[in-house]
Amino acid sequence: xxxxIEYKNGIQPSxxxxxxxxxxxxxxxxxxxxxxxxxxxxxxxxxxxxxxTKFFRAxxxxxxxxxxIAEQDMMNTAAGLSTFGLIPFLSSYAIFLTGxxxxxxxxxxxYSKMNVKIAAAHGGISVGLDGCSHQSMEDLGNMLSLVNMTxxxxxxxxxxxxxxxxxxxxxxxxxxxxxxxxxPTVTSESTPFTPYHTMEAIGGGDGVFIATGLMLSxxxxxxxxxxEEGIFSRVxxxxxxxxxxxxxxxxxxxxxxxxxxxxxHSVYGGLGSLVARLLLGNDVHVxxxxxxxxxxxLMSGQPEELLVKAGLTAENGAAKMKEVLALRG
Amino acid sequence: xxxxxxxxDELREKARTIRHDVLVSIxxxxxxxxxxxLSAADYLTALWMNYxxxxxxxxxxxxxxxxxxxxxxxxxxxxxxxxxxxxFSRGYLLTFRTVDxxxxxxxxxxxxxxVEVSSGSLGQGLSVAHGxxxxxxxxxxxxxxxxxxxxxxxxxxxxxxxxxxxxxxxxTDNLVASVDWNNxxxxxxxxxxxxxxxxxxxxxxxxxxxVEADGHDMDDIVRAWDEAVAGTPARGKGCGQPTxxxxxxxxxxxCPTYENIPGWHGRPPKEDEVMSMLHELGYTYDSxxxxxxxxxxxxxxxxxGAENGE
Numbered sequence: 199x200x201x202x203i204e205y206k207n208g209i210q211p212s213x214x215x216x217x218x219x220x221x222x223x224x225x226x227x228x229x230x231x232x233x234x235x236x237x238x239x240x241x242x243x244x245x246x247x248x249x250x251t252k253f254f255r256a257x258x259x260x261x262x263x264x265x266x267i268a269e270q271d272m273m274n275t276a277a278g279l280s281t282f283g284l285i286p287f288l289s290s291y292a293i294f295l296t297g298x299x300x301x302x303x304x305x306x307x308x309y310s311k312m313n314v315k316i317a318a319a320h321g322g323i324s325v326g327l328d329g330c331s332h333q334s335m336e337d338l339g340n341m342l343s344l345v346n347m348t349x350x351x352x353x354x355x356x357x358x359x360x361x362x363x364x365x366x367x368x369x370x371x372x373x374x375x376x377x378x379x380x381x382p383t384v385t386s387e388s389t390p391f392t393p394y395h396t397m398e399a400i401g402g403g404d405g406v407f408i409a410t411g412l413m414l415s416x417x418x419x420x421x422x423x424x425x426e427e428g429i430f431s432r433v434x435x436x437x438x439x440x441x442x443x444x445x446x447x448x449x450x451x452x453x454x455x456x457x458x459x460x461x462x463h464s465v466y467g468g469l470g471s472l473v474a475r476l477l478l479g480n481d482v483h484v485x486x487x488x489x490x491x492x493x494x495x496l497m498s499g500q501p502e503e504l505l506v507k508a509g510l511t512a513e514n515g516a517a518k519m520k521e522v523l524a525l526r527g
Numbered sequence: 528x529x530x531x532x533x534x535x536d537e538l539r540e541k542a543r544t545i546r547h548d549v550l551v552s553i554x555x556x557x558x559x560x561x562x563x564x565l566s567a568a569d570y571l572t573a574l575w576m577n578y579x580x581x582x583x584x585x586x587x588x589x590x591x592x593x594x595x596x597x598x599x600x601x602x603x604x605x606x607x608x609x610x611x612x613x614x615f616s617r618g619y620l621l622t623f624r625t626v627d628x629x630x631x632x633x634x635x636x637x638x639x640x641x642v643e644v645s646s647g648s649l650g651q652g653l654s655v656a657h658g659x660x661x662x663x664x665x666x667x668x669x670x671x672x673x674x675x676x677x678x679x680x681x682x683x684x685x686x687x688x689x690x691x692x693x694x695x696x697x698x699t700d701n702l703v704a705s706v707d708w709n710n711x712x713x714x715x716x717x718x719x720x721x722x723x724x725x726x727x728x729x730x731x732x733x734x735x736x737x738v739e740a741d742g743h744d745m746d747d748i749v750r751a752w753d754e755a756v757a758g759t760p761a762r763g764k765g766c767g768q769p770t771x772x773x774x775x776x777x778x779x780x781x782c783p784t785y786e787n788i789p790g791w792h793g794r795p796p797k798e799d800e801v802m803s804m805l806h807e808l809g810y811t812y813d814s815x816x817x818x819x820x821x822x823x824x825x826x827x828x829x830x831x832g833a834e835n836g837e
Contacts, residue, residue, distance in 0.1 A: 274651050275657055
């Protein structure tokens with residue numbers, strides 16, 4: 199019963215969600231930032247229509263740098279711009295920014311601690327029909343392994359807007375993952391984004407879902423399903439994967455005694471890996487399941503079909519939570 | 528900031544000293560790349576002593592010219608140039624490649640004040656330099672010229688051509704690239720490994736102005752730099768094109784016995800070899816210790832940020 203669930207921090211029950219693009223929020227906010235801060239410059243690699251940097255291009259053409267289809271050059275051009283005190287936001291698809299241009303992100307941007315904001319569209323597999331070449335299930339691992347990189351994954355439209363307000367105040371390299379599809383507005387206008395912290399989305403003591411990005415919505419739905427059976431699981435949202443707030447995650451695991459992580463990313467190197475390392479390294483031996491993309495390439499299909507294929511569903515979340523709760527005893 | 532404004536003869540002598548310091552620091556580290564530094568020593572000495580506007584006492588002076596060493600393996604040369612321009616004492620060069628030294632194997636921005644960007648992964652520096660040049664434009668600081676040095680083997684990297692295309696497209700005329708065209712890389716002569724010629728034509732087809740020069744003839748080097756900077760908005764009338772100077776050079780130049788042998792790309796000279804190289808440069812030491820003593824012996828870092836441990 200939705201009414202008996204303790205929604206926190208302005209989180210909405212699933213029956214109130216609307217479907218909105220996060221990359222649209224990114225495009226809108228770039229314009230707002232551009233008006234307030236003349237240091238903001240934007241780069242794109244022939245995807246301004248798709249990444250919504252077209253809004254900024256229309257408003258501030260002198261601060262928009264079209265790099266053509268050359269992501270490596272774009273990454274390093276942004277690095278050069280940042281040395282003049284400018285705050286470059288660069289956009290393309292996650293697979294190209296963190297794959298093709300990884301060496302540039304590592305050896306130039308991250309190693310030199312350049313103030314470059316990497317805004318990646320089409321993160322995850324919910325790209326859907328474009329198929330494997332345009333999906334990104336490795337980007338978070340690729341960025342999390344960089345020493346100075348801050349890594350953000352917004353859940354939805356509202357959180358994207360709030361992160362965008364904060365990002366220019368942050369100094370240093372930063373990775374920001376957006377999706378392609380419209381995603382549910384799980385958060386609301388009143389939901390805070392507090393950097394360096396996790397956010398409790400739903401209160402409860404019967405295990406904890408630790409989720410990020412789109413999968414926050416599936417975790418909330420899983421908690422709603424379990425509540426129908428009288429199981430009240432906590433939902434912890436992780437908008438900032440690096441630096442990770444270790445204490446808050448360990449505390450949630452200790453208090454609830456069972457953990458299910460949920461992410462739209464390979465099980466290698468994403469949120470699940472972070473949490474598992476944290477729990478083991480701190481002797482918090484609670485039953486744990488990691489829900490992420492298994493070791494497989496997803497092919498073309500409707501986003502929802504691919505999420506089901508990979509097991510990234512509320513139903514799977516609820517099932518895994520029952521498993522770990524049974525083990526907890 | 529005034530440059531050192533050395534005469535051509537003084538530049539020749541300075542370049543000889545730079546070669547000395549490069550060889551001694553690499554030999555002392557028992558690690559490093561002597562080949563490229565000795566081929567680029569003449570023309571980069573001219574740039575660093577006579578053209579580059581910078582302030583060793585304030586490496587982040589906003590109006591400074593920028594220098595990017597895209598072929599970061601020539602770090603020993605960059606460090607020697609910085610030392611002789613006044614960034615830190617010569618004796619500190621003897622800490623090259625040792626643990627906790629600011630003189631990392633390849634240049635590190637966060638380690639050494641005055642390094643504009645970390646480099647070493649080849650093919651990246653020209654894009655960064657171009658970004659700096661665009662930054663100078665957006666900031667309205669046309670007095671700033673961005674210089675970038677590339678190796679010729681490095682031009683086999685795809686990222687370089689993305690940058691060349693981009694700068695040509697944007698007509699970024701406050702960007703000057705120099706190419707150390709020594710025709711040698713690790714696996715052999717560039718023309719055999721993967722030919723990059725015809726180089727001037729390629730740059731011109733991508734929208735660049737080109738200048739060609741003998742990279743070991745100091746008169747010709749000065750002429751080339753004069754011609755290059757005359758096309759920048761800072762020193763002359765902006766020519767509406769980025770400029771590339773293609774310096775014809777020879778790896779290990781200055782040490783005839785070792786010249787033009789690709790094997791010297793990344794091999795540190797042993798003691799008998801470094802003594803022989805120094806003799807060929809005109810230094811008549813009896814021992815390598817005398818060479819180190821000539822550099823002041825081992826010294827701690829005394830450049831910008833030394834006092835507060837930055």
